[in-house]
Amino acid sequence: MFDTSKYTGKVLPGDLICPVFDLDTEDTKVLYEFLSGHGSILDTYTAPNGQSYNVLVASLKGFIEFKELLAPEEDMEDGFEQDPENKNEKTHNASKKNSDRIVKKYTVNVVGHDPSLQSCVSTEQVNNDFSNNLPKENDIVLCKITKITQQRANAEILAVENRPCVADSGLGTNGSVLSSVTGGSGAVTFSISQVSSDVGETFKAVIRSQDVRATDRDSVVMTDCFCPGDIVRCKVLSLGDGTNYYLTTAQNDLGVVFAKSLGGAGELLYAVDWKTMVAPTSGVEETRKVAKPF
Incomplete structure (x- = not known):
């Protein structure tokens, strides 16, 4: 032996x-x-x-x-x-x-963890695995929209699908707490890392207007597809320009999965079709690039 x-x-x-x-x-x-x-x-x-x-x-x-x-x-x-x-x-x-x-x-x-320890995955183990779980090309990620312009949407990557959370712990608590988010495209639940306001950096990303959908790329209006605060399921298109990852939502199963109404006092929105979400109580309808329920 x-x-x-x-x-x-x-x-x-x-x-x-x-x-x-x-x-x-x-x-x-x-x-x-x-x-x-x-x-x-x-x-x-x-x-x-x-x-x-x-x-x-x-x-x-x-x-x-x-x-x-x-x-x-x-x-x-x-x-x-x-x-x-x-x-x-x-x-x-x-x-x-x-x-x-x-x-x-x-x-x-x-x-990232000691093989001799036969314990379950802990928060410490997830943080130790940070360097081995960076977003890569063709990975499916969850990101939060932070800023919208006519040509692009700025976002922060929260988690990589089927991997430990990727938010850098820094000096704060990013990546140390997991929370469950439900909504958006229906009965879909994701586990994402908590994004707190304390010190701690996240991975910056960009969704360009030509990468929002596969058809009619020239007629995309970014404000009709995303809003700040939306949680979006995306695919990593490339590692970008050294500052931002380039993401795409040009697939049916990619797009907004969690959103709150801007005109309905922050009420949770639910998907009606691929471009419309509605607040059940107030009846307010808003446009988004919605991810197909899976």
Whole structure:
């Protein structure tokens, strides 16, 4: 059994994790081969004596995790009887293989939580996973509209779908509390990170007018599609210009999922069709680019 105690622990980007090959201290016939996984890369280390070694180096902050790769089973012809001579030859080759050194392969990953702790996901673990859960291209995200102009809508990314919250904790509480938001396009519930007014930065994003819908892009009126405070389900189009992510809602399942009425004293709006939302009590109708219920 592979003893990971000499390699486990917390690492920072650039820290050495382990060599690519290592012998078992108890059985020298067993050779361990380590392959780079999530958060680790293959690099060359030069020892003080001038000799170079292939090693794995951490590329993320976190804890080291080893996963054994199981060897594929021997080829078998189901439903057919094997030739006795061929079978004997395979048995001879297998015994010869067993007499040689045994190679066991492990994938080395860097994760945000200590693998030795078998506890449930906690808020601390979510915050430690922050660096591994940045929004990427084609990710589905929830964002909050902050500003509207004729050409674009400025937003703040609150969460990436099916991942821990992404709001930077900073010096405040952003990302440390999860809340449930329901409404918008119907009976849809999302868990998003709390956006508080204290110190703490979020990811800035932009929805350009040509990325609001797939048809009639030139006739889009931004004020008819979004309003400040709306929660919008978007797809990350690109990493943008270094300041803002570029988002798009040019799909049926993308658009406003949560909104409050501007003319109805902040009453919650519900979707009627793909471009209309209504406040049930006051009956006020407002236009939005609504996400299709799923």
